[in-house]
Amino acid sequence: MKSPTTTTPLATATTTTTTTPAAATTAIETEAEAERATAQLSESPSTLRCSRATSAASSWLHELIPGEHEPTSAILNYCKRKFLRPYVAILTLVGLNPISTDMTNVRACCSYVQALMVFFVLLTGYVLRYLCGYRGDRGFSSLRDIRPGGNDSDVCGSASATTATNTIGELLFGYVVPSLLNLLSFVSAVLVCKVIEHEQLQNLIERVFLLSAKPKRLCRMLWLYLGVALALLLLLFGYACCVVFMQQAQIIKVAWLAEALRDWELWLRIGLLSTILLQDLVEIIVLSSYYLECYLLRVHLESLSHKLLMHSIDSLDWMREILEFRKLLERVNQHVSIPVCFLIVMNLAYAFAGLVYLFKDFDFHYCALKLVLLNIANVMLWLFLGLLPFFVAGSVTRVCQNAQANGHQIRVRPFVYHNTSAEDLNSTLLFASSLDMSAKLFRMPIQSNYLCFAILVVTIVVLTLGMCLNLSALGKF
Template sequence: MTAAAATTEPATTTATTTATAEQCSGSSSTTQLWSSNRSRSRATSAASSSWLHEPIFLRPYVAILTVVGLNPISTDMSNVRACCSYVQALMVLCVLLLGYVLRYMCGYRGDRGFTSYRDIHPTKNGSDVCGAASAATVSNTIGELLFGYVVPSVLNLLSFVSAVLVCKVIEHEQLQNLIERVFLLSAKPKRLCRMLWLYLGVALTLFVLLFGYACCVVIMQPAQIIKVAWLAEVLRDWELSMRIALLCTILLQDLVEIIVLSSYYIECYLLRVHLETLSHKLLMHSIDSLDWMREILEFRKLLERLNQHVSVPVCFLIVMNLSYAFAGLIYLFKDFDFHYCALKLVLLNIANVMLWLFLGLLPFFIAGSVTRVCQNAQANGHQIRVRPFVYHNTSAEDLNSTLLFASSLDMSAKLFRMPIQSNYLCFAILVVTIVVLTLGMCLNLSALGKF
């Protein structure tokens, strides 16, 4: 009886242990199933949120591009709409050409406003000299005509034409694909959408500042606005119409420039977020290393498209903006011989120079930020190699292949076919700052008045 009980007791214990183990395994499998369902629901909610926020930005952004005829031609667009898009771009081109002619006729330059301000001199009786100007027409030299009007107009025109070719001929749906890809991979699509709208808000602010300077200069011009001798008498009765026409063409030119620059900034930001997301997924082991390599190769194609095509119109604008900025600086230090009563003109020209300098240097900073993220991606292989708790189940061969692939990456944002890096950019800004300070110390800045 005791032996039977002893024999039965181990069997009962074994059965109890087996049942407990089954219950534990069942609970662990339930936990795993619950966690997998939870992660799957998170992925589904993130994907649905991405699909929710992506059209909120994409559709208005394409509408903004359509204003100046830079909307991309998609494959599902009808022939009538595509033809209308090309016609709209042609109309914008004609208005830009008219604006260049009006700039020359009125003597308006981007670096200093109206050239007739050089004829304003103080009078001996102490009267208001800011409202007095020479009514005589200004005769331009060949050099001033070429470098003051023709070359900047050609740079602005080439920027618009190259932007049209990039948007309508070279690439059709690359921008839409980039936005969709970034929104799908992003873990915070709502924050991404807000940042993109912030970029557009900054672009709108720059546009208002550019056009505000032009409005102030045109309104403050007291003399006859037409400076071409054989047209001054003919168009004397059309003074108000010529001012309005000049402002409208300047408005379109500034709008085209800001849209081209903001498009480059937005694409650089999307690429930067895309690469940062891929790096984070690799470090957290939420993406397979082979899939990460494929995504990096796709990213290289997008970056190459940015360097080869999207940056071309931006390069033309950089040359024009920096030329305006440096010419305005020399004009302030050398030719701007006003007294204290014209201080408002001095402040306007200083603000104009700073704005052109900011627009000329900002693309370098944006491209430098993309290059920095690309350089950080090269260290991803080393980082996963020393993370034992995340990649403890990964074979050493896979880790070594990922390390070699990441170390061999040579990616950078380029402008003028040159890689842009932050250290060289800071050195260039240091040189420019020293040159400006030297000009201020050595030259007599009489525009600030006498004390």
């Protein structure tokens, strides 16, 4: 007789296998969900932050272009809409907009015609400056400085001073050479933008926006640069307005022309100010374009260095990007910097001539105090405009020098590059160490230490002029 205990396990097993297949499947799914939950809980905080950042970036891109699903095209559209098109519109004000491949022949012809019109207006402004005796370093001639008082007898220089002629040296170095430098800067800028450019500016801007982790912040910084440029333009034009309207005598110094245009005095002042505004606008746009491209190059290289150190880019891809960056840097050094060099010479010449004029020729005793302060502010402004390109180029050189140390930095990062072979690390180290990149002006590498030494020399020269040439300029006590 069989024991009941021998049939109970078999019955139980048979009952289990035949009656609960769905329950077994549910148990397996529950176990898989538990494992996924455990894996999510075991994720590091950095991974969670990265996922949140990715979702935030995706939502930001969706806000930019609601129907767009490709992040690259969304960033490029944002770049064109928020910065590239408005910036090209600003360049169009003075005929410096680049000729793109998709531009029609009619628009390209209109662009060249506009640049030619700006060229002739600049020539008219240079002639009007000479006829009025207006110089960039000091305003009007020192024979007609403004003294306190409102009648004609108190104006420095009478009718004979108004009709005084210039010497050959004053004509050449006071009017011809500065006007030629300003004109050459505009012509070279037109050649760079319309002949040599070939959409390189657009290529640089799009590359930087694609590599940047914060396109909105980058766009704000670029517009901040343009805002500073606008402030400099207002300061330059404000000085010209003050000097022109403070001049109470006739501004035309040629005798027969002054008599013929006596009834057109107000329109002559407006015409002079209009041409001065155009000249200053051309200069500020050329300088600001150089500053923006240097800033973009600096951001581009910093982004590449950061990606390499974080191992978010392959070392071979990093080398290719560095070679592309070198091409963009060479374009800035060889082409974009040429009009800037002409303006640097003109601005520093204005600044140093204004200093000599203040220390030696300017009559502090009889001229109005506001005119003295205006000339001092004018000298400081020209000096700032002349030295600022060196500071900007020096910042690019500093970033290029920091990029040379990237190979050493990744070589000593055991946790980031622990899976990378020593051969790849050594090749990256040799490539980074062999980089020899720097921003150049006048075909010379610009470095911060040499720039500081030059500023020291300028400061000593200014102090020496103040001690030796004009000790009694402000009177006795």
